[in-house]
Structure formats: C-alpha cells, structure tokens
Amino acid sequence: MATVKPRVSIGMPVFGGETHLRASIQSVINQNFRDWELILLDDCSPDRSLDVIDTFQDERILLLRNASNQGLVAARNRIMDESTGEFLAWLDQDDLAFPDRIATQVQFLERHPHVSVCGSFTETLMEQRGLPSRVRLEVFPKSHHAIRASMAFLNPMACNTVTMRLKDFRERGLTFRPEFGNSLDYDMWSQASDRLLFENIPRPLGAYRVHPQQTSQGAALEVMNQQAIRVQVELIERSLQIPISTDQRSLHASATIAPLDIHDAEHLQEIASWLASLRQANLRHRAFDVEAFDQMLVRQWTTCLLAVRPTMDRAAFARSAALGTRRIHPKVRSAMVCLVSGVRRRRIQRTRPAVPRTDF
Template identity: 30%
Template sequence: MKPLVSIGMPVFNCEQVLTSAVNSIVNQTYQNWELILIDDGSKDKTLEVANSFSDPRIKVISDGLNLKLPRRLNQAISLSKGKYFARMDGDDISYRERLQLQVEYLEKHPKVDVLGTQILVFDGEGNPRGKSVSKVSHVEICSRPWAGFSLAHPTWMGRTEWFRKNQYRTRAIRMEDYDLLLRTYNISCFACLPNILLGYRIESLSLKKILTARYNISTALLEKAFTEQKYLFAFGVVEQGFKALVDTFAITTSLNFQILRHRIGETLDESELVQWQQVFAECQVK
C-alpha cells in the first residue's frame, strides 16, 4: 500500500537518542507512513542504530557524506511517495496522535500547505522545561515576517507537492525553515494545531550555531528588502543584531535559560506533565 505520509528524518551523530525518536513514529496511532531516515555522515554509531529497526516502512539511506540539513531535506522530499511530507529530527519525540491529527486537518483543509503543532521542550534526561505556544492561523503566524514565523520546524507536515515546488536553499544553514517561509508566506497558507504533539530536545545552547543563524537570517532579510523593495525587512537586521548581543551575554555568562526564557516557553500544567511522562516512557523501550 502506498503511504499517505512520508517522514523525512536526516540524522547526524545521535546514536543515544535515535531509538526513542524512531519509536515515537512506530508508536503512532496513524500507521500509513514511510520513514526516510538519512544519515548525514555520522561519526558515531547512528547508522548502526538506524539499521537495527526491522520495520519495512523505515528506509535507511547513507552515502558517508556530510551535506547538512537543507540538502538532506531536499533529498528526503525527492524520495517521498506520500501525499504529505512530515519533518522529524533524530533527537525529538512525536506524540502518538501527531500524524493522525495532522493528516485529519490537512484532509479537511486542502488550501493549507504547511501545518505545525505546539511543542514541549525537554532536556537531555527527558525532563520537561516548558512549552512553546505558536499562533494557529496564517495571518497570526506571518504577522511579523521580518522577526520570524510562529511555526516550529520539527512539527511541520505539508503537501509534498508544495515542498517539491519550494525547495530548501542549501545556503540557508541553521535557518532553512525561516528562509523557506520567508520566500513563500505571501503565496502559501500556513496553520498550526493548538495541541502539543512533539517533544523538542534542547540539551544546551550553542552560541556558534545561534550566531550563524542570526547572520544568515540577516542576509536573507537584506536580500528580500532590496530585491523586492520591501525595505521594512531591513529593520529586521537591527533586531537580529540586538538578539545576537543578548544571546552572547546570556551564554557567555552561563545564564542561558534564565535570560533566554523564550527558548523553553511557558510553564506546563499538570495534565501536560503527566501526558509527557507517558509519551517519553513509551519511546524508551527498543
């Protein structure tokens, strides 16, 4: 049977956490999927772990090269057989109902191109840090495009034809999602479910990765400002510069999440904590 959903999972050096990520897909209430697991030149035992799964719906691809996330996502999209393409990282955990609820929504709303969900942020030990609450409508998600889009990349599911038409740009390192939304938001339709359907792992913050993202976002904003004569986007560069200063101060002073509270979001309520504990526990067994 042809899968309705193709899940692209590029992975790099995540041998310790990959099993739980894949288990969270195998445990889905919705089962008509294929998982395209692409190893991006890992140096640890990630490929060995990937090949340990016997489920025929899991396709493992490896060429020994390190091509980075944007290229690997485009590769996964090109290999997809499903009507819908979903994102998944090798260190995150999808809730059991994630695929089912996203498929149901997209089937009922054919004009929506990309659909996200709310996320729970957790640390390396599985302890919840908070929840990141995204806006749900296209207008709200895209209200300040020069500042960002409220649509968490690891939660995306969209129409495969849309992703094939709108490829990730390979130079958009550490901001490939923002770059894609920035280029397409005025000709596409985005939405986000109000449910927490993905656990997003943040073990630590890398200043190098954050500053790389800030620089590349600034470059994309300047390009849009001058090529499309939308000069308001140039002010976003100033905002990125200010945020880079705050990031640098927070991380170099080891204050991290005390200052960068937005990276772990809002406080979870008791029912959300209980639900997460169950989701996390279910994904730990091989």
C-alpha cells in the same frame, strides 16, 4: 518496504544522533496513524547511529545513505525528492512525535485542502548536565495571517511538528537553500508563505529536545542568528518594498534575536521608530494582514520592554513605554490590549519539571 505508496512520508536526517535516535524512531513507530514511510537519511554519521537503525525491523523504514557528508540542507532536499507520500512530515533525530501527531495533521489537511503547511505548538525538553530536565510549552501563532505576519520577527513554525502537502512545494520549485545553513527551515517557510497557506494546531504534537550535544550552540548559534536576521530582512524587503540599511538591520536584530541587545532608553526609542516605519510601509503595500501585523509589532515591542525593564527606573520605563507605544500604534487602547496579550503569552511559556512520558 511496502510497494504501495504511503499516505505520509516522514523525513529524518541522521548525523551523529545515536544518543536520542532510538527514541525518535520509536515515537514514529508508535503513531496511531499507520500508513507511513520513515525515510532515514544517513549523512555519513561518525558514531553508531547506523547500529541503532539496524535494530528496527519495520518494512516501513527506508534507510538512504550519502557517499560523503553533504550537510543538513542537502539531506532535507534529498528526502523531499525521495518521498512518495502525499504529505511529508519532518522529525529531527533527537526530537519526539506524540502518538496522535500524524493522525491529527492528516485529518486537518484533509479538512482544509487550501492549507499547504500544518504545524502545531510544541514542548521543549531542556536537558543540562547535572540538572533536572525541564519542559516548556512553546506557543505559536495559529492562523495563516498571524503566522505570515510573525515571519518578519521570528520563526513561527516548529519544524519538528511540520507536515507539508508535498505537491504544493514541488509544483512551485520550493527547496531548502544552502546559504541559510541551520536556519534552512525558517527560510523555507518564509519563501513558501509568499504563495502557500499555513496553519498551526493550538496544542503540542511533539517535543523538541535541547541538549549539550546539539550543534546550534556557541559560535554555531551566532551564525544561525545571523542567518535568521537575513531571512527576516529579505522577507521585509521583498514584501514591504523597502531597502534596509546596515543600521536598520542592526536595530531589527536588537529587537528580535535573543537575548535582546537594547542599550538604553534612546536605543529603545530608535527601535520603536523602526517598528513604526514597518507599520507605515505595510499600510502602504498591504503585504501582511494589517491587524495581524499591527498585533505582531506591538507584541515585539512588548518583548523589548520586558527585556529592558530591569535596567531602567520605574519613571523612565513608563515614559519610554508610553512614547514608544504611541509611535508604533496610534490606537493606544488597542496597543495596550496587545501588550497584555504579550505578557500573558510569556506566562503561558513558563517551564515546569519534566515528567517522563510513556506513550511514545
């Protein structure tokens, strides 16, 4: 381990990750940017993850070990405490950093000193037993206003491509909170967006792997979804200064948690009324950029329409779409522009067969 402080710390919690860990570490070693330390925190892995780590003989790799299993939140917070770089980049044990990721983000943060968090688009590698792998491009809002506005509906930052200006988080006492479990990053970005500026680079700088060994599936995914709703509700309540009832929380979940749970045309209009009430609250308090929040509301409405379209006949769908759109955004022409944008966004995110990369 070099004695001179590196420019960038790269944090990777490790627990039961032997299958993909080697590729993840190698993607760090293959970075064009060389001034980094990789902090691997082993949280008492039950498999051969430590054996994989031991095969790497790079002095920039620092292995930390917990005496007992502490969980992901504690692992992330310890990495934040131990990091010595000006910037802290995150990479999970089963994800990949493209070779120019760190260089691109350091250059961006140097040119934009007011920005505290830099993310990017990402590729999702979908792996299923017995089926060919698929790749999907994940597109996120780019500007801070758009990122901040979207926080109330989705997580607009891919943690596997996030690089943070570490001192900005330390000075404000921002840490990962244990009550949010596997939604810890979403909660962190939500809290930080109240006080810090975010940007996403509009091209993929890494790949997020979806595979059968992940913990965020089945019952664990349901828990994660409930934690995500809590992040959204807390953000709305503190930003728009409105209390959210149990029924409203349920409506919000129906409109944001995939697969969307929209029962019929009446339920669809209840969601439209809820989204319209959020718009009015934001016009009063200006907690989110008005234009960005309006666009996000209509995009979320578009997502609801696309989800419910197969269950409704054409005439009923047209009536519901028009009525709901007018409720949410009185400037129907502007709303329709957002609707078209939402459809185009869905087309961009179509999947394709995975092509093996050789530049990791």
